[in-house]
Amino acid sequence: LETPYIFPVIDPTLKNQIVGLDEIRSIGFNGIITNAYLLKKNLKTVESIHERLNFDGIIMTDSGAYQILRYGHVETSNREIVQYQCDIGSDIGVILDMPTPYYVTRENALKSAEITLNRAIEVSDIINSCRETLWVLPIQGGTHLDVLSYYARRSTEIFGYGYSIYALGSPTTLLENYILDKVVDMVYTVRSSVEPSRPLHLFGAGHPLIIPFVVALGVDLMDSASYILYAKDKRYITRRATYRLDELQYLPCSCPICSKYTAEELREIPGNEVTKLLALHNLYTLYAELKEIKECIKEGRLWEYLEEKARAHPAGRRAFEAVKKYLAYIYSRAPYSKPRGKGVFIVSEDSVYNPKILIPRRKIIENMTPEKEHIVFIPLRRPYETSHYYTAEPVHTPSNERCIEITASSSYDIYLYHPVLGIVPKHLLDTYPFSQFETFTLYRPELVKTLVYTLIEFVLLASRARRSLKVHVIVNDDTEWQRMFAVHLKHHVKILRSKGIEFHLIENNAKRVTSELDDQHLI
Numbered sequence: 469l470e471t472p473y474i475f476p477v478i479d480p481t482l483k484n485q486i487v488g489l490d491e492i493r494s495i496g497f498n499g500i501i502t503n504a505y506l507l508k509k510n511l512k513t514v515e516s517i518h519e520r521l522n523f524d525g526i527i528m529t530d531s532g533a534y535q536i537l538r539y540g541h542v543e544t545s546n547r548e549i550v551q552y553q554c555d556i557g558s559d560i561g562v563i564l565d566m567p568t569p570y571y572v573t574r575e576n577a578l579k580s581a582e583i584t585l586n587r588a589i590e591v592s593d594i595i596n597s598c599r600e601t602l603w604v605l606p607i608q609g610g611t612h613l614d615v616l617s618y619y620a621r622r623s624t625e626i627f628g629y630g631y632s633i634y635a636l637g638s639p640t641t642l643l644e645n646y647i648l649d650k651v652v653d654m655v656y657t658v659r660s661s662v663e664p665s666r667p668l669h670l671f672g673a674g675h676p677l678i679i680p681f682v683v684a685l686g687v688d689l690m691d692s693a694s695y696i697l698y699a700k701d702k703r704y705i706t707r708r709a710t711y712r713l714d715e716l717q718y719l720p721c722s723c724p725i726c727s728k729y730t731a732e733e734l735r736e737i738p739g740n741e742v743t744k745l746l747a748l749h750n751l752y753t754l755y756a757e758l759k760e761i762k763e764c765i766k767e768g769r770l771w772e773y774l775e776e777k778a779r780a781h782p783a784g785r786r787a788f789e790a791v792k793k794y795l796a797y798i799y800s801r802a803p804y805s806k807p808r809g810k811g812v813f814i815v816s817e818d819s820v821y822n823p824k825i826l827i828p829r830r831k832i833i834e835n836m837t838p839e840k841e842h843i844v845f846i847p848l849r850r851p852y853e854t855s856h857y858y859t860a861e862p863v864h865t866p867s868n869e870r871c872i873e874i875t876a877s878s879s880y881d882i883y884l885y886h887p888v889l890g891i892v893p894k895h896l897l898d899t900y901p902f903s904q905f906e907t908f909t910l911y912r913p914e915l916v917k918t919l920v921y922t923l924i925e926f927v928l929l930a931s932r933a934r935r936s937l938k939v940h941v942i943v944n945d946d947t948e949w950q951r952m953f954a955v956h957l958k959h960h961v962k963i964l965r966s967k968g969i970e971f972h973l974i975e976n977n978a979k980r981v982t983s984e985l986d987d988q989h990l991i
């Protein structure tokens with residue numbers, strides 16, 4: 469089973485299973501989830517679930533916890549349902565946890581989390597003797613994040629009893645109501661409290677709007693009945709949103725269903741038949757979403773994809789803003805190596821948080837020490853051959869002469885500054901991501917301000933390593949962001965002077981012919 473993966477929920481009795489398992493399989497889903505409790509209730513005998521469903525892929529079974537959430541109780545015990553899942557040969561089984569509905573008090577959340585933990589301990593002998601099944605350890609606590617985090621940590625103590633997968637329980641209601649920011653908080657809380665190498669399952673996540681966000685935070689497995697529930701309600705899932713079939717003039721999809729029918733034709737198909745067609749389309753959409761996410765992961769552009777999703781729907785934006793609260797966590801987990809894909813795309817103000825940019829940006833500040841006493845900062849632009857920066861200028865002025873002198877001299881350490889990339893040592897200019905990124909003119913005041921702080925922080929850290937430091941900053945007055953940069957820098961430069969650091973601002977007033985736009989095209 470390749471992760472991230474989403475298990476379609478199927479009816480264990482197959483009586484109400486409108487979409488055939490072979491059809492689900494042919495779309496690409498090689499694993500399904502079904503309800504062991506309902507199966508046990510409907511079936512008097514114990515038989516192999518793979519034979520019963522005639523499905524040779526991976527079968528995950530749930531224990532009936534969802535029935536507790538909906539109806540308040542189930543007619544089985546924890547030990548009974550765990551043993552049953554083992555006997556029918558489930559590939560992945562779940563203990564009978566006690567779900568926390570999202571509206572409950574903290575006291576009740578504590579109660580359901582404690583009961584769940586105790587039940588996980590209660591069946592440790594069964595799961596230990598049933599090694600053919602991978603056992604899921606659900607963590608409860610709902611939206612009470614302190615409860616969730618406490619029980620997540622307690623769960624790490626009993627994971628070794630025979631469990632293989634953690635699960636975050638019962639966010640279904642939140643997901644149904646598009647309260648995605650809360651779900652993001654819950655996922656972060658659990659993911660950051662348990663071992664990063666252990667898989668995490670999220671119950672009930674089945675909409676393309678939320679899937680990439682939870683995957684970015686480290687969810688590996690999901691399950692959902694959304695494809696069929698939405699279809700029964702005549703709803704059509706797209707990668708960006710959900711539509712009522714009645715609203716659609718066109719079917720914006722090329723799956724076999726949408727290639728065969730128009731929206732109008734679909735509307736005319738009666739009853740179960742249209743439900744089935746919609747369900748199939750919804751499954752194709754979910755599977756396409758999974759493939760897109762996996763490709764993004766391989767190419768190292770999941771962040772760019774989240775930006776796209778944030779723009780698709782207000783709920784996506786809420787999820788994105790929630791993810792941004794956990795940037796430090798994401799950076800601590802993001803790979804340092806160059807991804808297989810192309811350069812970084814700076815397409816929105818959110819692009820500056822892209823781990824591929826911010827990680828090297830931080831590393832440079834924290835780890836680079838100038839070798840020389842004199843350091844000079846010059847604005848980054850193409851071509852990178854800095855010695856020609858100022859000789860090529862059409863009009864030579866005194867400040868321009870000074871720039872030529874500094875950039876040509878070997879007694880200066882040269883650093884380049886850029887509102888998105890931060891401070892880049894000259895010798896790293898040909899490395900990723902500095903050599904491979906594309907941007908538009910995104911030089912908002914807050915970015916330029918941040919760049920000033922970055923430069924000051926860099927100099928202060930460097931001055932600790934070098935007793936004597938002489939800092940020169942060249943600012944060209946031909947672009948708006950550099951004029952803004954000079955203003956802010958003048959405001960803050962007293963911090964450096966108060967530490968005894970020599971500081972020179974060189975405002976180069978060459979009347980450059982190149983416009984800012986040309987500059988950006990080159991980058």
Ligand SMILES: [Zn+2]
Nearest residue numbers: 721723726749
């Ligand atoms: Zn379709």
